[in-house]
Amino acid sequence: MSRTLLIAEHDGKNLNPSTAKAVTGALAVGHPVDIAVFADDAAAIAEQAAKLSGVETVIKVERPENKHLLAATLAPQIQALAEGYSHVFMPSTTFGKDVMPRAAALLNSPQVSDIMEVLGSHQFKRPIYANNVIVTVTAPEQATVTGTIRTASFKDAKAEGKAEVSDKTLDVSLPEHTRFLDLEVHKSDRPDLQSAQRVVSGGRGVGNQENFEIIYRIADKLGAGVGASRAAVDAGFVPNDMQVGQTGKIVAPELYMCFGISGAIQHVTGIKDAGTIVAVNKDPDAPIFEIADIGLVGDLFEIIPELEKALD
Numbered sequence: 001m002s003r004t005l006l007i008a009e010h011d012g013k014n015l016n017p018s019t020a021k022a023v024t025g026a027l028a029v030g031h032p033v034d035i036a037v038f039a040d041d042a043a044a045i046a047e048q049a050a051k052l053s054g055v056e057t058v059i060k061v062e063r064p065e066n067k068h069l070l071a072a073t074l075a076p077q078i079q080a081l082a083e084g085y086s087h088v089f090m091p092s093t094t095f096g097k098d099v100m101p102r103a104a105a106l107l108n109s110p111q112v113s114d115i116m117e118v119l120g121s122h123q124f125k126r127p128i129y130a131n132n133v134i135v136t137v138t139a140p141e142q143a144t145v146t147g148t149i150r151t152a153s154f155k156d157a158k159a160e161g162k163a164e165v166s167d168k169t170l171d172v173s174l175p176e177h178t179r180f181l182d183l184e185v186h187k188s189d190r191p192d193l194q195s196a197q198r199v200v201s202g203g204r205g206v207g208n209q210e211n212f213e214i215i216y217r218i219a220d221k222l223g224a225g226v227g228a229s230r231a232a233v234d235a236g237f238v239p240n241d242m243q244v245g246q247t248g249k250i251v252a253p254e255l256y257m258c259f260g261i262s263g264a265i266q267h268v269t270g271i272k273d274a275g276t277i278v279a280v281n282k283d284p285d286a287p288i289f290e291i292a293d294i295g296l297v298g299d300l301f302e303i304i305p306e307l308e309k310a311l312d
């Protein structure tokens with residue numbers, strides 16, 4: 001039977017915006033799409049998922065172990081729920097990339113990661129070599145297609161749907177070798193980097209941790225999420241969950257502003273789908289200017305205060 005199952009990403013209360021984008025990718029396969037919400041209490045999240053246009057059914061899978069979702073305990077539940085589905089997807093977020101390969105292994109199905117375009121029910125485009133090469137891959141027809149959908153490549157599904165919500169109990173015994181103990185998150189009132197409409201990033205050129213305040217200040221003026229280059233993370237200016245790029249987060253905001261970032265290919269990979277890229281760098285030959293829509297050659301410590309004045 002040709003039917004697509006999309007696993008919702010959420011924080012226990014709200015649906016992560018990546019799910020709405022993944023719905024658009026899942027619908028491109030051309031089969032009916034259901035969303036599964038694994039949680040201890042899935043009602044509010046299922047209600048949000050049911051509004052996504054094009055979704056037929058939202059399946060709530062509630063059990064206490066799903067309060068804190070772990071790849072090890074989610075994968076066998078996905079395996080059980082996947083029966084009857086031809087395709088099983090998750091958004092290509094850090095969590096999706098953790099979960100789906102496990103589910104794929106249990107389903108004995110080859111994983112198609114980072115789907116950026118759907119060419120047919122079993123044929124997809126995906127990037128390799130830090131986005132330098134786009135390959136077309138064909139999944140075998142006889143296996144369930146499992147994959148992650150690159151959220152930066154698809155627009156949000158509209159919130160105009162009215163999917164049916166149902167409950168499902170899965171008779172699956174969960175592994176006990178991996179248990180949730182505690183969650184330590186870097187708390188921030190700023191918009192989430194991967195779903196923010198505006199992102200401001202700083203690089204090695206910012207100089208040190210104290211100087212990074214200037215980046216936070218301009219970001220707050222713009223209501224933006226804050227990112228950084230790997231050099232800034234490695235130098236300890238900011239925590240590593242702020243890293244943008246090949247080994248960090250892929251972002252696709254409407255506006256991406258970067259200060260003191262040279263534009264190494266591994267950084268640029270993470271911002272390729274941004275709407276407008278603004279770069280400030282004191283080196284006129286910095287590679288970032290090759291991809292920037294607006295480039296300003298100058299010292300960030302002079303330019304940011306001027307931008308702030310203009311925004312006041």
Ligand SMILES: Cc1cc2nc3c(=O)[nH]c(=O)nc-3n(C[C@H](O)[C@H](O)[C@H](O)COP(=O)(O)OP(=O)(O)OC[C@H]3O[C@@H](n4cnc5c(N)ncnc54)[C@H](O)[C@@H]3O)c2cc1C
Nearest residue numbers: 203204205229230231245246247248260261262267282300
């Ligand atoms: C396998 C691998 C994976 C990687 N993954 C990532 C990744 O995910 N993300 C990532 O970012 N990098 C990644 N990197 C590292 C990447 O190659 C670069 O080293 C890194 O992006 C450089 O960061 P940067 O631009 O901040 O620093 P630099 O390259 O040192 O550039 C600093 C820039 O700041 C400018 N500058 C200095 N002072 C000022 C000032 N006062 N005003 C304005 N401009 C100023 C300089 O002109 C310079 O262009 C990866 C590398 C490898 C090998």
